[in-house]
Amino acid sequence: MFGLFGKSKKEFQARVQPSGKSLEVQAGDNLLKAGLASGLNWPHDCRVGSCGTCKCRLVEGKVKELSDFAYVLDGDELNNGMILACQSQLKSDIVVEVELGTGDAEAAGVSTTEGVLSATRMLTHDIMELTITIDHPLRVKGGHYKAGQYADITFPGISRPRSYSFAAAPEDDDRNELTFFIRKVPNGELTTWLFEEDRTGSPVTVSGPYGSFWLREGEGPVVCIAGGSGMSSIKALLEHAANQGCTRDTVYLFGARTQADLYCLDAMSSLENQWNSGSKLRFIPVLSDEPADSDWQGLRGMVTEHIPGQLSDWASAQAYLCGPPPMIDAAIESLKQQGVNNSEIHFDKFLDASSMPNGRQ
Structure with missing residues (x-):
């Protein structure tokens, strides 16, 4: 063990x-927050201890669990020393093992800027x-976040x-203007x-950008599934794919309660029409x-x-899921069962106070 003696209680060191x-x-900060602030491309999604994306193995040292790791980690992982970086406060210097991202390192930087709520619109x-x-634009390469973050x-x-x-591809949003669906x-x-x-x-x-939810490289088909305000991430992802000349067949299943809960229909129709030749985008509410x-003449049910x-x-498909936890779990x-490789299923669970004490509202 290193550096345990004489260290100020205001901060600890983590060796990755x-x-x-x-x-x-710093005292009071969690491990993931410190890693992202230092520019490390630490895999993460929810940052509230529900997805497990930020998990790492604690090799040396001690941490305080901000929430029960067993909520998302199984017994074998816990026995092997796995912890959730977003739910770990340091009690000593530590050594952890984690595979940092490489190919998308430009997405790792996060920053904070002031702003103003300049417009609202009911969808x-x-x-x-x-x-x-x-x-000021958020601090990433080129001044842009990634579609899906x-x-x-x-x-x-x-x-x-x-x-x-x-809720929009970065190249479609003004550099100093951001859009969200709430x-x-x-x-x-x-x-x-x-x-x-x-x-x-x-x-x-x-503050941001955060998350590891974005379109990966590939040649196989893509299936997107979203519900409610989960439209935001998938809409941005598909806009970016169209702008980049994506030639992969893509289907987007969007779940809503009634016709009154459908929105962005014109945007989806426009994306279907502009999808690159040789492939097809299908939007299915x-x-x-x-x-x-x-x-209603369309599909019904869950x-x-x-x-x-x-x-x-x-077998060669990638899946991108965005919405409430029950929908995500059922979709996975x-x-x-259809044969999609688990490593090709990417998701962003939208949490609120009813599903997670520290979730989104």
């Missing part, structure tokens, strides 16, 4: 293997589009930041405040609670029920 990199972790009765004008937003008078996914959460502190009156002009603080006697049969080549099981 096999990269050999070291970082200082459905409970989903609002926010436009935030920021003072998210930011933390601090609103005036709200107890803590909230995490929201970017769903109203029953009794949610932020959304109650946001939806009760016009909040344009309110100052905000934006699925309604779970549409009245039986309505004029969105995950309609995964089978959408692709002919599941169905995709595995």
